[in-house]
Amino acid sequence: MIAPQSRNGGVYIENEWIEQQALEVREEKARKPFADFVAKLFKHKGAVFGAVIILLFVCTAVFASWLAPYEYDKPDISAVLQPPSAEHLFGTDEFGRDIFSRIVYGARISLRVAFVAVGISLVIGTVLGALAGYYGGVVDYIITSITDIAWSFPTTLLAIAFIAALGTGVENVIIAIALASWAGYCRVVRGQFLSLREREFVQAARILGMSDARIIFRHMLPNALAPVIVMATLELPKAIVIEASLSFLGLGAQPPEPSWGVILDSGKGLLDQAPWISFFPGLMIMLVVLGFNLFGDALRDVLDPNS
Amino acid sequence: MTANILEVKGLKKYFPFKKGLLGKAMEYVRAVDGVDFHIGYGETLGLVGESGCGKSTTGRTIMRLLEPTEGEIFFEGQNITRFNKKQLRQVYKHMQLIFQDPFASLNPRKAVGDAVDEVLLVHGMKDGVKRRERVEELFDMVGLRKEDMDKYPHEFSGGQRQRVVIARALAVNPKLLICDEPVSALDVSIQAQIINLLMELKERLKLSYLFISHDLRVVRHISDRVAVMYLGKIVEMAPAEDLFREPLHPYSKALLSVIPVLKPGQKRKKLVLEGEVPNPVNPPTGCRFSTRCKYATKQCSEIEPPIKLVGNRHFVACHLC
Numbered sequence: 038m039i040a041p042q043s044r045n046g047g048v049y050i051e052n053e054w055i056e057q058q059a060l061e062v063r064e065e066k067a068r069k070p071f072a073d074f075v076a077k078l079f080k081h082k083g084a085v086f087g088a089v090i091i092l093l094f095v096c097t098a099v100f101a102s103w104l105a106p107y108e109y110d111k112p113d114i115s116a117v118l119q120p121p122s123a124e125h126l127f128g129t130d131e132f133g134r135d136i137f138s139r140i141v142y143g144a145r146i147s148l149r150v151a152f153v154a155v156g157i158s159l160v161i162g163t164v165l166g167a168l169a170g171y172y173g174g175v176v177d178y179i180i181t182s183i184t185d186i187a188w189s190f191p192t193t194l195l196a197i198a199f200i201a202a203l204g205t206g207v208e209n210v211i212i213a214i215a216l217a218s219w220a221g222y223c224r225v226v227r228g229q230f231l232s233l234r235e236r237e238f239v240q241a242a243r244i245l246g247m248s249d250a251r252i253i254f255r256h257m258l259p260n261a262l263a264p265v266i267v268m269a270t271l272e273l274p275k276a277i278v279i280e281a282s283l284s285f286l287g288l289g290a291q292p293p294e295p296s297w298g299v300i301l302d303s304g305k306g307l308l309d310q311a312p313w314i315s316f317f318p319g320l321m322i323m324l325v326v327l328g329f330n331l332f333g334d335a336l337r338d339v340l341d342p343n344s
Numbered sequence: 345m346t347a348n349i350l351e352v353k354g355l356k357k358y359f360p361f362k363k364g365l366l367g368k369a370m371e372y373v374r375a376v377d378g379v380d381f382h383i384g385y386g387e388t389l390g391l392v393g394e395s396g397c398g399k400s401t402t403g404r405t406i407m408r409l410l411e412p413t414e415g416e417i418f419f420e421g422q423n424i425t426r427f428n429k430k431q432l433r434q435v436y437k438h439m440q441l442i443f444q445d446p447f448a449s450l451n452p453r454k455a456v457g458d459a460v461d462e463v464l465l466v467h468g469m470k471d472g473v474k475r476r477e478r479v480e481e482l483f484d485m486v487g488l489r490k491e492d493m494d495k496y497p498h499e500f501s502g503g504q505r506q507r508v509v510i511a512r513a514l515a516v517n518p519k520l521l522i523c524d525e526p527v528s529a530l531d532v533s534i535q536a537q538i539i540n541l542l543m544e545l546k547e548r549l550k551l552s553y554l555f556i557s558h559d560l561r562v563v564r565h566i567s568d569r570v571a572v573m574y575l576g577k578i579v580e581m582a583p584a585e586d587l588f589r590e591p592l593h594p595y596s597k598a599l600l601s602v603i604p605v606l607k608p609g610q611k612r613k614k615l616v617l618e619g620e621v622p623n624p625v626n627p628p629t630g631c632r633f634s635t636r637c638k639y640a641t642k643q644c645s646e647i648e649p650p651i652k653l654v655g656n657r658h659f660v661a662c663h664l665c
């Protein structure tokens with residue numbers, strides 16, 4: 038660095054010192070983009086609150102067998118329709134099954150459905166979007182047409198249609214949700230790729246002799262993922278709600294499986310006598326959805342380069 | 345085998361754009377409209393002109409990043425105009441492009457050493473240790489330190505990044521480098537360093553350059569010959585010294601007259617052109633410069649002047665020269 042001549046000694050030295058400090062701070066930030074990102078997230082109240090709920094939810098699912106005081110499918114005729122008490126935290130249903138235990142195990146189903154379905158749809162959508170955006174032309178036309186068709190149906194309706202074809206059960210719910218919700222990722226990734234394709238570093242990769250696959254996956258995809266990850270975070274609660282809805286309608290998990298939708302459904306005829314059967318799974322769905330949404334929104338704010 | 349590393353014949357690049365709601369492409373932006381030139385082995389050809397005259401499009405079309413509308417490109421005697429992807433990959437081992445903006449031409453999520461390393465890998469250097477040595481050698485060649493290899497692009501200044509870009513381009517052992525405004529995005533003090541580096545590398549590695557720039561001083565410094573472009577066409581091409589000493593085309597005269605003079609007190613008459621550059625969608629008939637040329641005659645606005653030889657390797661496209 039060429040040091041400019043000082044015209045006014047003292048002031049100049051002070052300015053230089055300030056500049057130096059600013060430079061160091063900037064370098065520090067630049068060197069640890071991830072640490073900076075985490076620090077920003079921690080300052081965001083919504084993110085922390087959401088993260089706590091998500092963490093509790095995940096731990097519940099993972100440690101369900103330790104947390105649940107009873108077995109989720111074991112009837113107990115001596116304790117039918119008990120209101121919430123110290124013994125049965127969330128009460129019992131008409132077979133005397135402990136609602137708390139069922140909800141704890143139900144977290145497993147919700148978690149699995151959410152992550153696997155979102156994972157599959159993310160992969161489908163990202164790959165199709167990447168191909169459409171990178172190649173353009175006929176490939177883009179075909180993929181965009183299919184995406185637009187998929188996009189024009191409400192996700193839940195489309196999922197029901199797939200269930201009708203595949204049959205009920207948790208596995209099929211996962212497949213149905215995945216097949217019904219990839220269109221959003223496809224559109225986002227395609228848009229990202231359309232703009233990335235014109236970026237000079239991508240053109241540079243092309244003339245440096247790199248294969249299409251390498252350019253797409255090594256160079257473009259890592260630069261296109263931020264909005265996809267935000268989107269996936271916001272898709273997780275949607276998947277949980279769709280799974281619960283399908284199970285509520287009898288199209289998803291089947292009794293006695295403890296899906297939250299199934300529990301909710303089992304209490305709907307007993308709302309006047311035993312409202313706790315439907316209340317607690319409903320509350321859980323709401324809390325988890327809230328947690329994911331708060332976290333997803335926070336993630337979007339933090340990853341937004343204009344913030 | 346020809347003595348020229350690159351020959352360009354009648355190169356045209358038109359960009360279609362839509363007109364009206366239902367319209368198919370009816371009109372074209374004639375970014376490059378019939379350009380001929382050649383570059384000899386070890387030679388540097390400067391390509392100058394104001395922004396929008398088609399310099400960069402010419403460079404990119406030669407690299408086949410843009411498909412030429414018409415014309416032919418010969419690289420080492422091979423016609424590469426219709427080469428497919430696979431064949432082009434072979435050509436790219438010998439011909440590389442350096443982009444204007446070193447901030448945009450590096451992947452922001454890749455350490456710069458890896459960026460160079462990757463090029464070696466895709467060109468078949470499987471041995472990781474050898475690659476590392478070669479990357480170090482390349483970094484040394486462009487004046488970067490070994491420790492810089494693990495840094496990310498945003499940790500460098502513009503000049504350093506441009507050095508990384510040069511190292512990356514050199515990784516394939518090219519013979520011809522097309523430099524598309526390689527220093528325009530840099531501070532003036534850094535520009536000189538990069539220009540000197542390019543000149544040094546040219547000697548050392550026996551490179552040829554197509555040096556695209558709007559900065560006449562830089563072009564004069566680095567070029568053996570210079571071509572002046574106006575509205576998609578070359579209007580004058582001559583050895584650098586001849587051109588800068590005595591430009592013939594009225595446009596070249598105007599362009600060169602505005603180079604700042606370094607000696608204090610010395611004044612040169614600046615020829616300021618009237619009007620704007622015409623729209624390349626509807627270029628003027630006849631000589632493209634006729635609408636702004638104060639010497640223009642009736643002939644100029646009707647007949648397009650062919651490019652003709654007027655002196656020692658000095659070509660000019662003007663009826664009056």
